[in-house]
Amino acid sequence: MNEYDALKLKNQLCFPLYAVSKEITRMYKPFLDPINLTYTQYITMMVLWENDGLNVKTLGEKLYLDSGTLTPLLKKLEQQGIVTRTRHKENERNVTINVTPKGYALREDALKVPEQIVKCLHLEPEEGAMLYKILYKLLDQSK
Amino acid sequence: MNEYDALKLKNQLCFPLYAVSKEITRMYKPFLDPINLTYTQYITMMVLWENDGLNVKTLGEKLYLDSGTLTPLLKKLEQQGIVTRTRHKENERNVTINVTPKGYALREDALKVPEQIVKCLHLEPEEGAMLYKILYKLLDQSK
DNA sequence: TACAATTAAATTGTAAACAATTTAATTGTA
DNA sequence: TACAATTAAATTGTTTACAATTTAATTGTA
Numbered sequence A, B: 001m002n003e004y005d006a007l008k009l010k011n012q013l014c015f016p017l018y019a020v021s022k023e024i025t026r027m028y029k030p031f032l033d034p035i036n037l038t039y040t041q042y043i044t045m046m047v048l049w050e051n052d053g054l055n056v057k058t059l060g061e062k063l064y065l066d067s068g069t070l071t072p073l074l075k076k077l078e079q080q081g082i083v084t085r086t087r088h089k090e091n092e093r094n095v096t097i098n099v100t101p102k103g104y105a106l107r108e109d110a111l112k113v114p115e116q117i118v119k120c121l122h123l124e125p126e127e128g129a130m131l132y133k134i135l136y137k138l139l140d141q142s143k
Numbered sequence C: 001t002a003c004a005a006t007t008a009a010a011t012t013g014t015a016a017a018c019a020a021t022t023t024a025a026t027t028g029t030a
Numbered sequence D: 001t002a003c004a005a006t007t008a009a010a011t012t013g014t015t016t017a018c019a020a021t022t023t024a025a026t027t028g029t030a
Helices: A014-035 A039-050 A056-063 A067-079 A101-110 A112-120 A125-141 B014-035 B039-050 B056-063 B067-079 B101-110 B112-120 B125-141
Strands: A083-087 A095-099 B083-087 B095-099
Touching: A014 A039, A014 A101, A014 A112, A014 B014, A014 B039, A014 B125, A039 A056, A039 A067, A039 A095, A039 A101, A039 B014, A056 A067, A056 A095, A067 A083, A101 A112, A125 B014, A125 B125, B014 B039, B014 B101, B014 B112, B039 B056, B039 B067, B039 B095, B039 B101, B056 B067, B056 B095, B067 B083, B101 B112
Parallel strands: none
Antiparallel strands: A083 A095, B083 B095
């Protein structure tokens, strides 16, 4: 229509991505509050539950987060008694993160979270699959 | 496969959404740095360029942001001389945001940002259109 | 008209998020 | 072996982001 069309919010792909991401994070809050995790702590625990004993760097690669975000977050999880942080003996530059028994107990409580979220997202299965595929295509590009 | 499958990162739709959103925001940085805007400031200016004279509440509805985020952000834009913030005479609860001439001059510089971003995102046109459609479907649900 | 309820911004407090720098350990090489 | 280069975490500083609360203005109603 006019010369500034490229700068209209409705013509951006980044904006609905940004807004939906925030809204979904907010949607998790009432389900994560009872188990005392924030959204970022929750996805961090997901990776650790699957992969105990990762170091900060590898954890960051999987989550697309750096040590500036992870170090304080992991210290909070440590304070809660959910993980331990120990310098690796062989290479003291690495810090190994381990899930404690309390951390594994939390996994049981967390099991009900995904099903509650699915109920809130009203997408056709094909739409969900398509969204997933396109997002990972984009994510793979930034590696 | 096993009882904890629902808690695997690869089985979440939220995670690639969250990660892609962050990566794209990061991708904007080198293009926004020269015009002295952060990503959030940039999309805020997009709305204001299109719609001068909005109040904080309406701006927040369009951007899915609250006054806790917008107030300090708008103060920074005011300090840069890009917008003005004035209490509305008729209803002093409202603060009206106006774009200054300097703010409109910035719009000219911002024009080149979208084309630079498009070059970085390697998506088929149909994929982009599909992504856009699904994201707005989700966004409309959270209203 | 009084005053309760509502509303819009701002404020407070906490947790991300990340760029840039620093620290300490390890590795590579002259 | 010395020491430069690299690497992994941690730290510093700035900006978001949002829940919860506060402040001040307006609106509704008894």
